[in-house]
Amino acid sequence: DAKTTQPPSMDCAEGRAANLPCNHSTISGNEYVYWYRQIHSQGPQYIIHGLKNNETNEMASLIITEDRKSSTLILPHATLRDTAVYYCIGPDSGNTGKLIFGQGTTLQVKP
Amino acid sequence: GAGVSQTPSNKVTEKGKYVELRCDPISGHTALYWYRQSLGQGPEFLIYFQGTGAADDSGLPNDRFFAVRPEGSVSTLKIQRTERGDSAVYLCASSPTGSGIQYFGAGTRLSVL
Numbered sequence: 001d002a003k004t005t006q007p008p009s010m011d012c013a014e015g016r017a018a019n020l021p022c023n024h025s026t027i028s029g030n031e032y033v034y035w036y037r038q039i040h041s042q043g044p045q046y047i048i049h050g051l052k053n054n055e056t057n058e059m060a061s062l063i064i065t066e067d068r069k070s071s072t073l074i075l076p077h078a079t080l081r082d083t084a085v086y087y088c089i090g091p092d093s094g095n096t097g098k099l100i101f102g103q104g105t106t107l108q109v110k111p
Numbered sequence: 112g113a114g115v116s117q118t119p120s121n122k123v124t125e126k127g128k129y130v131e132l133r134c135d136p137i138s139g140h141t142a143l144y145w146y147r148q149s150l151g152q153g154p155e156f157l158i159y160f161q162g163t164g165a166a167d168d169s170g171l172p173n174d175r176f177f178a179v180r181p182e183g184s185v186s187t188l189k190i191q192r193t194e195r196g197d198s199a200v201y202l203c204a205s206s207p208t209g210s211g212i213q214y215f216g217a218g219t220r221l222s223v224l
Contacts, residue, residue: 043217085153097159097210097211
């Protein structure tokens with residue numbers, strides 16, 4: 001299973017972009033990186049995933065480096081409701097889709 | 112439409128008792144996953160169903176834990192002889208095909224006294 005490394009916590013001012021980094025140096029060429037978030041007392045919520053091209057959806061953008069060893073999740077205009085734990089997840093080596101969560105990054109959006 | 116539903120939302124039991132936790136996945140989703148989340152930790156994989164069969168149960172911690180999905184829809188996680196260390200939030204997720212895109216329920220908070 002690909003291991004990911006994230007900073008334990010980050011702060012962001014409301015209305016500003018939140019940039020959450022993730023290192024996944026052991027990921028192989030055909031493995032996706034997934035991002036989830038978990039708001040307090042809720043189940044995790046899927047945000048976005050990518051392989052090697054940058055991706056954007058209504059929630060966020062995902063920038064993946066050319067060597068695929070790291071990525072950055074961007075919330076373009078953070079709101080107080082974006083305060084959550086954000087998980088960067090590498091794929092399961094057994095191809096079952098199971099998610100291997102790490103500790104994630106606790107993002108605190110401040111007014 | 113309806114999301115993943117887990118019942119009960121909270122369960123308090125005594126050490127040594129048997130508990131069952133239920134998960135109703137999104138209709139039509141063939142893949143179903145159970146995870147366990149201890150306080151301050153990320154969710155930890157327990158078991159994965161594709162249809163009615165357990166395709167991967169490598170995350171079940173010991174033989175006190177068992178899960179079924181007899182008709183390929185609703186799943187029940189069963190814990191025998193509960194221990195205080197089993198206290199956690201048990202999360203269920205479903206997926207259309209068994210991919211990394213999964214839809215989670217709100218979880219069942221199990222407290223073993």
